[in-house]
Each structure stands twice: as C-alpha cells, then as structure tokens.
Amino acid sequence: MSMFIGSSSQYSQASVDPEKIKLSQIQFDATAATFNKVLSTCASKCLGGEYGESDLVTGEASCIDRCVAKYVKANMVIGQHLQEQHIEPYGSMPEYRKVQQMLEKGRDA
Template identity: 55%
Template sequence: MSYFLGSTGQYAHVEVNPEKIKLAEVQFTVMASTFNSVLSRCREKCIVPEYGEGDLATGEQSCVDRCVAKYVKANANIAQHVQFMMLPDQMPEYKKVEAMMRDCK
C-alpha cells in the first residue's frame, strides 16, 4: 500500500503512454533549465559573495523577489508573444525540443 496513492491495485489496468512520458520528461527538463537559470542569474545580481550570516539580508530578499518577478513576467510576455505569432520554425528552442522528442521515439 502506498501512503500517497492508497491501494495501487486500482491502477493495475492503466496503460502508460510512452510518448506522454517523453513529453513530460522534456517539459521537466525545460522547467528545470528555466529554474536553474533564474536561480543563478538572481544569485549573481542580488547576493553578496561574502557570506556574513546564514540568512539573506532584507535588501537581498527584496532584490531576489524583484529579480524572480521580472524573470517570470518577461518569460510570460515572451510566451504570449510566441503563442500569438505561432512561428515555431524560427525558434531555436522549438527545434531543440522537437529534436529531443524525435530522439525519444
């Protein structure tokens, strides 16, 4: 018995679609890459390299908040623009994901 799913016998008849698994892996990879990019960029801009204390100072906290908010807003604006334009052939990221999906088949 699983603590999270209860009795797993109820899922015995469910088939796993390998293409959906691969798509989920690609989405996870893209999200992890975005998260790591935000993390490193905001750390560079906001956190002093010499650590004097274990916690962030108030100025560092507000800088990180603003940095992440700007990054998310810019990402959303770009996604909205790309979705509106629907020009996947001109996007290198689209070609990269497309290649990853081809390799997974």
C-alpha cells in the same frame, strides 16, 4: 486497501503511455532549466561574494524578489509575443514538435 488510493488491484491493469512519459520529461527539463537560470542570474545579481549570515538580509531578499518577478514577467511577455506571431519557438527540435502535436490532438478530442 488504502482509503486514499483505493485497492492495489485497480493499478494492476494500468498501462504506461511512453508518449506521456516523454512529454512529462520534456516539461520537467524545461522547468528545471528555467529555475536554474533564474537561480543563478538572481543570485549573482543580488548576493554578495561573502556570506556573513546564514539568512538573507532585507536588501538581498527584496532584490531577489524583484529579480524573479522581472524574469517571470519577461518570459511571459516573450511567450505571448511568440503565440501572437505564430512563431514556432523551438525551431526544428523534434521533441517539441511531438509535444505540439500531442497538445493539438488533445484539443481536438
């Protein structure tokens, strides 16, 4: 028996909700896509083509910090605008409509 997670018998009756797995996968994919976009955009803007050192120089580090901050702020402003306008940002994508329905059920419960 682990003092951190308890006995293994408590998990023998656990069930896996496929809807929650799907929701987690959608959230992970969206987060990974955003991260990869920030990475590629900021790297192309802030890093030179040749790498003379293994560490970032001060100018590169501050450029990346500003780039990421701007990207995050822009995403936040766009998200707030979509919420205020009640615009469905994902159109007819069934996965996102399913997520929205699950979130609404969670709020009502």
